[in-house]
Amino acid sequence: MQRAMLFLAVLMGACAKNVPPPEPAATASSAPSPESRPEPExxxxxxxxxxxxxxxLAEATRLLAQNGWVLKPLEDPKYLLTEWRAAQIGTQSWGWQSDGDFTRYLVAGELLAARKSIVRIFRMKRVSFSNDAEIKALAGGVLGSDSMRMEFFEQSFRRMGAPTDLAQRERDTAPWVELDGAIQGTRDLKLEQDLLLRLETRPSLEALTGTLRLTRDDTFARDPSFYLKRWRQEVQEPCDRKVAGFQPLLQPGLTVLIGExxxxxxxxxxxxxxxxxxxxAGHGVTLVLSLPDKEQKRLDAYLKSxxxxxxxxxxxxxxxxxKLQQxxxxxxxxxxLIDRARALNAAGHSVAVVAMDTDMSGGKARDAHMAQVVLxxxxxxxxxVLLLLAGNxxxxxxxxxxxxxxxxxxxHLHERFPNLKVLEVGYAQGRRWGCDVETSGDMICDLMGITPLPELAIPPEAPVALRMLPKLHDEGFHGFLDVGTLSVSLPAIALRGHEPPAPSLMSDAADETAPATPPAPAMRSSPP
Known part of the structure; x- marks a missing residue:
C-alpha cells in the first residue's frame, strides 16, 4: 500500500513535460556529453x-545501469524503478549517509501499437532526516549500546566486502534515517534526451544479399501507384532547385562523398x-551509389532507355x-535519383551511374572493393564531377x-585524391526506413525514428544548402549538405508479404505525434 501511494504521488505531482525537440543524430558517431548540450526545452x-x-525500456535499463543506478524488481514489465541514492550533501557517520537529499528514478513505458511507444522518465526526490538519539546511544554506551556496537561492526564488515557496483544502495543509508514523507517527482528531460540519442542515432544496418535467402517465384510485388512519370514530360528534368554553396566547388575533376x-x-x-x-554547368557527372556491382548492366540499360x-x-x-531485408x-x-540521371542523359548531358557495392564481402574487404570500383x-x-552517396x-x-x-x-579514395570533399548530411528530426536488431536478436526492417546530433541539427524549415567548415571536423568531414526534415522513403519494390501495412504507407511527422500529457489514470492503477 505504501509503495502504491508513493507511485501515485510521483505521477500526480509530475509536470507534463516531454523529450526535447530535434537536437541530437543517426550516425555511427558518438553522442556528446550531457554537459556540452543545451538545456532541453x-x-x-x-x-x-x-x-x-x-x-x-531495455535501452533505458542499460542507460540507468551505466549511470550507476540499481533497479528494484517489479512485477509490471512496463515500469522500471531504481533504488534510492543519496546525494553527497548530508552528514556522514561511520561511512553511512545520514540526512540529505535522496533520489530515485521511475521509468514508465506506454505501448501505443506494436512498433510505437512512449517512454517517460521521472526523477523522484525526497529529503531525509536523521535521528541522532541512536548515535548518542551508541557513542555514550547507553540504551542498548552493546547491540548497536555489534550491528555497527557487522555492517562495517559487510560494507568492506560489498562489490563496488553496489555502492550507495539503500543499505548504505544509516539505519536511523527516516525515508518516509512526501516525494517530489518531475520529468527528467535530460535523461530522456540521452535515451532519445541512444535509440535514434544508431548506425544504419546494411543487409547484403549474398548472405540472405532469396525467393525466386511469382511473388514479385510493386505498389501500382509507384511508377515514375518523368518520361512523359516534355522537359523531363528541369533542375529547378539550386543548392546554395555548391557553385564555388564546381570544377572539372571534383570528387564529393556524401554520407547519408x-x-x-x-x-x-x-x-x-x-x-x-x-x-x-557543362560538366560530365559520375554518380556513384551503394548498389551491388552485379546491378551495373541493368543500370546501364535503364540509362539508355x-x-x-x-x-x-x-x-x-x-x-x-x-530481398526481404530492405x-x-x-x-x-x-x-x-537513377531516373533523374536517365532524364539528364535524355536531355543531352553526360551522366554515368556506378554501382560500387558488393553483396558478398563485409567489413574492410567490402570498403576496399568499393574503392577499387570507384577508382x-x-x-x-x-x-x-564525381558525386558518391553512401552510409556515413x-x-x-x-x-x-x-x-x-x-x-x-x-x-582509400583520399590516398589518390587528397582534395576530395566529404559532406555529412545535416537534417532535422524525422523518420526513415531502415533495419535494426531487436531485443530478440532478429533483424527488423521498418519505419524508424531518426534524431540528429547537435552538430548535424538544422531547423526544419532550413533550405537545401551546402555549408563548408573552416577545417576538417574531428569525425572526418569537411562540411554539411543540409536537406531539411527527414521523411520516409519506402522500398521501391519488395517480396509480397513484406510491404508495410496500409497505415504505415502514409506515415510522416503529422501522425507520429501525441499531446504531451501525464500518464493515463489506467497507469496509476498499476503501482510498482
Missing amino acids: TPKFEHIYMMPVEQA QLGTRESPAAVGDLACEAAK PGRPGDQDALLHGDFWR DGRGSRAMMD KHRAARPQD VHTRLGDADWDDDFVPLSK
Missing part, C-alpha cells in the same frame, strides 16, 4: 518511438540537385531490389571507434 508533444516498448542516413527522401533528392547543377514502366520493371528485377539503399528515392570509373572519366560509416575520414582495423572507402 519543454516540447509540445510526446516523442513516439517507432519500436516495441520493451525494446525502448539510409531510407529517406531528402538525401537522394539533394544529391540529384547537385548532379543537375553540375550537368547544367526511355524510362517507361516496362523499363522500370526491368531495372528493379535484380536480387538487390527483391535497408533503405533500394528505396523509392534512390530509384528516382576504375574515375580513371575512365577523370574530368567528371563509409564516407567519413575519421577512425572507426568500433574496429581499429576498419579502413573506410573514403580513406
Whole structure:
C-alpha cells in the first residue's frame, strides 16, 4: 500500500513535460556529453518511438545501469524503478549517509501499437532526516549500546566486502534515517534526451544479399501507384532547385562523398540537385551509389532507355531490389535519383551511374572493393564531377571507434585524391526506413525514428544548402549538405508479404505525434 501511494504521488505531482525537440543524430558517431548540450526545452508533444516498448525500456535499463543506478524488481514489465541514492550533501557517520537529499528514478513505458511507444522518465526526490538519539546511544554506551556496537561492526564488515557496483544502495543509508514523507517527482528531460540519442542515432544496418535467402517465384510485388512519370514530360528534368554553396566547388575533376542516413527522401533528392547543377554547368557527372556491382548492366540499360514502366520493371528485377531485408539503399528515392540521371542523359548531358557495392564481402574487404570500383570509373572519366552517396560509416575520414582495423572507402579514395570533399548530411528530426536488431536478436526492417546530433541539427524549415567548415571536423568531414526534415522513403519494390501495412504507407511527422500529457489514470492503477 505504501509503495502504491508513493507511485501515485510521483505521477500526480509530475509536470507534463516531454523529450526535447530535434537536437541530437543517426550516425555511427558518438553522442556528446550531457554537459556540452543545451538545456532541453519543454516540447509540445510526446516523442513516439517507432519500436516495441520493451525494446525502448531495455535501452533505458542499460542507460540507468551505466549511470550507476540499481533497479528494484517489479512485477509490471512496463515500469522500471531504481533504488534510492543519496546525494553527497548530508552528514556522514561511520561511512553511512545520514540526512540529505535522496533520489530515485521511475521509468514508465506506454505501448501505443506494436512498433510505437512512449517512454517517460521521472526523477523522484525526497529529503531525509536523521535521528541522532541512536548515535548518542551508541557513542555514550547507553540504551542498548552493546547491540548497536555489534550491528555497527557487522555492517562495517559487510560494507568492506560489498562489490563496488553496489555502492550507495539503500543499505548504505544509516539505519536511523527516516525515508518516509512526501516525494517530489518531475520529468527528467535530460535523461530522456540521452535515451532519445541512444535509440535514434544508431548506425544504419546494411543487409547484403549474398548472405540472405532469396525467393525466386511469382511473388514479385510493386505498389501500382509507384511508377515514375518523368518520361512523359516534355522537359523531363528541369533542375529547378539550386543548392546554395555548391557553385564555388564546381570544377572539372571534383570528387564529393556524401554520407547519408539510409531510407529517406531528402538525401537522394539533394544529391540529384547537385548532379543537375553540375550537368547544367557543362560538366560530365559520375554518380556513384551503394548498389551491388552485379546491378551495373541493368543500370546501364535503364540509362539508355526511355524510362517507361516496362523499363522500370526491368531495372528493379535484380536480387538487390527483391530481398526481404530492405535497408533503405533500394528505396523509392534512390530509384528516382537513377531516373533523374536517365532524364539528364535524355536531355543531352553526360551522366554515368556506378554501382560500387558488393553483396558478398563485409567489413574492410567490402570498403576496399568499393574503392577499387570507384577508382576504375574515375580513371575512365577523370574530368567528371564525381558525386558518391553512401552510409556515413563509409564516407567519413575519421577512425572507426568500433574496429581499429576498419579502413573506410573514403580513406582509400583520399590516398589518390587528397582534395576530395566529404559532406555529412545535416537534417532535422524525422523518420526513415531502415533495419535494426531487436531485443530478440532478429533483424527488423521498418519505419524508424531518426534524431540528429547537435552538430548535424538544422531547423526544419532550413533550405537545401551546402555549408563548408573552416577545417576538417574531428569525425572526418569537411562540411554539411543540409536537406531539411527527414521523411520516409519506402522500398521501391519488395517480396509480397513484406510491404508495410496500409497505415504505415502514409506515415510522416503529422501522425507520429501525441499531446504531451501525464500518464493515463489506467497507469496509476498499476503501482510498482
